[in-house]
Amino acid sequence: MKARALLAAHALAAHALAAITLAASPHALAGPALPLAGAPLYALPPEASVRRALEALPTLRQHGLQRELAGAEHARLDAGPHEWVARAGVLRREVRAAEPGRDRYREQEASLERGLRWFGKADQDRAIGRQGIAVAEARRADAWHEAGRALMQDWYAALRTEAGVRTLERQHALVGQLAAAAARRVQAGEAPALERMQADTELLRAATRLAEARREAEQALALLAATYRDLPAPQGAALPDPQPNLPPAGADPGARAALEAGLETDNHELALARSEAEWEGLRARRAASERMPDPTVGLHLVRERDGEERTVGLSLAIPLPGAARSAERDAAVLRARIADEQVALVAQRVRLASRRSLAEREHSYRIWTGLREVEAQSTRQADLMARAWEAGECTLAEALLGRRQALEASLAAQAAHIDALAAAARVALDAHALWARD
Template identity: 55%
Template structure:
């Protein structure tokens, strides 16, 4: 019995999404999640997302990438100043004070400075891709939580209506028993069904409270959802290949994997260039024999490369190949996920259309059975059974409706037509 309330709420939520889906698919019109999919206003969504810790960390990560870029542009070497003093003793001669000064610095050559700048720029690109991917995942989670709350509210609303109908049937049973037209057992049956309905309503209230508490605690900038005026889902106007192409051509997860692979490629080339060590250029000046002799000189020192540099270059190459392989895996995953969500949109719409017809027929049958009972043409147990079957059919149809709307909203979200970080 617990699944029924959840199904109803989901149905209500997806119903909202359905109305939004048609407008979302119109390429010439901007999407409005609040009017097309019963989502919260976009401004409120953006404020809620920007206040989330993972999004704040994403912004800090971009700041960190900017400082790393500045470090790479400056290079690993700094000026080194040297100074020294000494005393010279010559047998039979006076003592002399001598001084020495020096200034030296390592120099990146063979295009290493340009390579470092390219790594810094790619690091900024990677940080932006990471933040965009976190934003997109946060949007998915927000959408799921929002629809869960709407689903719970819709379940409560449907069960409340059912509870009111059972109360009416019980009142009819009591009148018929008093009039001697029905046995006293019918009042007991109606009371049992009423208690069962009350339990379901109480469970639905608890589910609504929990869902709203999750929303208010996680997304403090969002208004409370209202499961009213939920639109119907509509079929997709684009072909499946066109929808899949929209999702895969602009995908944060794929952009992130490709940016990471490019960064590792740049680092591998930089590590390979380190096989040729950088020189250190030093300017040296001395003052000897109390200034009687003065010297100025220039020196260049170059480390002799060894196995360590070669090993580091080989390891960087392996890491670059691994990143390329991960990017190919992500590309295949993104393609499959896009095909799945697009197919789910179409399949869920077909399921909803079928279950809606069943729900409408079950509702008509329940109404006929209730009239037949009130006129004494059927028993209370038949009327209660018919009403319960109508409720189950309505719950199934509403769940299918929400699933269809959620699938349409997911397609638009993954295609960056809804709540895009840009």
């Protein structure tokens, strides 16, 4: 009996190795570059539900308010920092040694002043305001993309637990059948009572594991329902097969390079970094233009000696630049240089992340195809050993061990199945073929 079980295990390992080797071949991944994604393709919820759930998130609502704030800031910069200043005063003049009755006079003065932006500062402020709006839009788009990633991660986590419950329910039913058969054989005197104890123990183990899986599934579904409003619960009964629709690493370098370039250039995080760098550059140029301070022009009206003398005049005031302006200019230049370095850092990170996501997509598909074959072989082996036990060709312990190994193979293949769907959906999301805001 042990020899047959050992030979069966070696045969199973050989089949698994062959399956993984076949899946790792370049021809196993041939296919078109990247299709337009859809929810059924990746076992995701309907897109309308996803968009409603994302739009209801406090983070995205906050970014919407920040966009409105950027619009208000643009209006402020367009209006400029200077305002009209009105001054008025009343004076009383006393003249000594004057004629009686002519020694006191009432006098009035009034002025109207305003600072003026010159040397193109007004246009620079408007450009900074417009770029501020662009930065707010880029932040909102990046927040939308990151929220989509988080939703996708939570969704597949709940889907894994729900699908695991279904697999464990099937396993519990199969072990229950073995336990019922063992009970009948023991009652008929065809098997020792030990087999009934073994079957009951295995059934209890399967029930306990099923209860733990149901608890984890309830927690995952509760998290999903609390975080995303109006999102349907995942159903792991019939999962779509992952599609080998990415160009493999060695099959078409041109298509793969084009896809990698698309993921790197059309990236919200990189677009945000570039937008912020441009914004800081505009602010640095605006700070440099403050080397020539803004003048203040005023119109003055004076009424002296009870109106006997009237004066109209113009004034021009220009601040003398000091160390504070130079320090502010230097700080703005440094902030612009930091933003430029951030663009290079983000570009490097995005490049590595894009290549890693493509590699994960390919490896996940290969692993799933291999483990799927392992699952099929393990299930057939468990069925054969169950029939062999009923025929008296092996012990119940060997049949239960085969059923347990089949369960582990099913759970591994199921996890690999969902991992492959998640990796493909992640690439589609990053390529803006799924849940794109713009």
